[in-house]
Amino acid sequence: MKIFLIGFGQGGGKIVDLFLEYDKKSRHNCIIRAIAINTAKSDLLGLNTIPMEDRILIGESAVNVKGHGVGADNEMGARVAAEEIYTIQSAIDRRGTHEVDAFLIVAGLGGGTGSGGAPVLARRLKKLYSEPVYGLGVLPAKDEGGLYSLNAARSLMTFVKEVDNLFIFDNDPWKKEGSNLEDAYAFMNEEIVRRFGILFGAGESEDVGQVVVDSSEIINTLRGGGISTVGYAVEEVGNTSSKGLFKRLKKEKSSLDSLDTTTKITSLTRRAVMGRLTLPCDITSAERALLVIAGPHDALNKKGIEKSKLWIEEMIHGTEVRGGDYPVPRSNYVAAVAVFSGVTDVPRIKQLQEMATEAQKNIQEFDETKNEKHKSLWHDDLKPLF
Numbered sequence: 001m002k003i004f005l006i007g008f009g010q011g012g013g014k015i016v017d018l019f020l021e022y023d024k025k026s027r028h029n030c031i032i033r034a035i036a037i038n039t040a041k042s043d044l045l046g047l048n049t050i051p052m053e054d055r056i057l058i059g060e061s062a063v064n065v066k067g068h069g070v071g072a073d074n075e076m077g078a079r080v081a082a083e084e085i086y087t088i089q090s091a092i093d094r095r096g097t098h099e100v101d102a103f104l105i106v107a108g109l110g111g112g113t114g115s116g117g118a119p120v121l122a123r124r125l126k127k128l129y130s131e132p133v134y135g136l137g138v139l140p141a142k143d144e145g146g147l148y149s150l151n152a153a154r155s156l157m158t159f160v161k162e163v164d165n166l167f168i169f170d171n172d173p174w175k176k177e178g179s180n181l182e183d184a185y186a187f188m189n190e191e192i193v194r195r196f197g198i199l200f201g202a203g204e205s206e207d208v209g210q211v212v213v214d215s216s217e218i219i220n221t222l223r224g225g226g227i228s229t230v231g232y233a234v235e236e237v238g239n240t241s242s243k244g245l246f247k248r249l250k251k252e253k254s255s256l257d258s259l260d261t262t263t264k265i266t267s268l269t270r271r272a273v274m275g276r277l278t279l280p281c282d283i284t285s286a287e288r289a290l291l292v293i294a295g296p297h298d299a300l301n302k303k304g305i306e307k308s309k310l311w312i313e314e315m316i317h318g319t320e321v322r323g324g325d326y327p328v329p330r331s332n333y334v335a336a337v338a339v340f341s342g343v344t345d346v347p348r349i350k351q352l353q354e355m356a357t358e359a360q361k362n363i364q365e366f367d368e369t370k371n372e373k374h375k376s377l378w379h380d381d382l383k384p385l386f
Helices: 009-026 041-045 074-083 085-094 113-128 146-162 181-201 215-222 261-274 302-316 347-376
Strands: 003-008 031-038 055-057 102-108 133-139 165-170 227-236 288-295 321-327 333-341
Touching (some): 009 181, 031 041, 031 113, 055 085, 074 113, 102 113, 102 215, 165 181, 215 333, 261 288, 302 333
Parallel strands (some): 003 031, 003 102, 031 055, 165 227, 288 321
Antiparallel strands (some): 227 333, 288 333
C-alpha cells in the first residue's frame, strides 16, 4: 500500500522519522513521501531521516509560539493548524499525491501541536482527496498527568470523527519498568513501526505470495470508520539461503522449527491476537479483521493462513476477515500482524475520559481559587495607576 506519511507534532514526527528509516532498510517501499509538521523548530531539527525540505514549521508568526511550540495547549495547536492549513496543503500538493493509496497522519494525543493539529489536517485532506485518510494516535501513559489525559480525550473524540479509521497505540501498557523515558519511548516507537511497516508493506513486494494482500484489502478492512487495534508476533526461522559463495551460518532453531508450516502459522497468529495489542480491548467487539503473515517463502503456507482466518472469524463473530501473505525472501523471521477494525469494547478509552473529566474539573476549581487568592493580596483602599 502506497502511503503519504505525515508526522504532526513531536511524537508524530519521531515515529514518522523512524518509519522512513525502517522503510528504506527493509525495502518495503510503501512510503511515497514523508513529512513532519511542528510548531517547535528544535523538534524538527532533532529528526534524523526526514529530509530538511520535508520538515515544515508552522506558527512562526503566532503570538506566544514563534517557533517554540504551543506548550501542551492543544486548543492553540488546533488554532495554529487552522490558520496555516493552506501552507500545509500547498506543501503536500508540491510533493505529489498521484501515486498515493492513502494518507496516514501520526500524532501523540497528549501534547499540544499534534493533538490539536492532526484532526484539523485530517478534515482538510478528507475534503480535497478521494483517497482514504487514516490516523495513528498515541495515548499518553496514566502517570503522565491529568493535563495530558485531558488533551488526549478531547483530541481522540475529535480525531476519530475526521478520519476514515483511527489506529490507537496506548503507551501505558508498553512502558518498560526501570527504563528511562528516552529508552521507553524509543522502544514503543519501534514496536509501532514494526507493525505498520509490515501492514502497509503488504502488496508492495516484488515477489508474489500465495494469497496476495493488496491495498484494497486494507481499505475494505478499515472502511466504516471507528477505532482499530493491531496485534503482532514474530518468530525466528532457520534461513540457510546463500549469499555469494558463502552460506550464512544457520540460526539457532526456534521452538517451532519442529512443527509443520501450517501449525507454525496458526500458532504465530494466536500469539499475535492474544498477546499485547496496540490498544488493549475486547477484540470480539471488532467489526472486521485483517491478517498478514510476512516472511521467507518456505515459511508461508496458504492452508495455515486460511485456518488462521477462520479462527479469527469465529472469534469476532463476523464474516469480514481478510488475510494473506507477504513474501520477504531475505528475512530470517516470520511475523504475523492482525488488525481489528471498529472495536467498541475498550475500557481504556472509558478510563481516559474519566481521568480527563476529573482533570478538567480540577483545572476549573484551581482557576477559581487562584483568582480569589490574587484578590486577597491587595488592600481595598489602594488604587492602581490605571
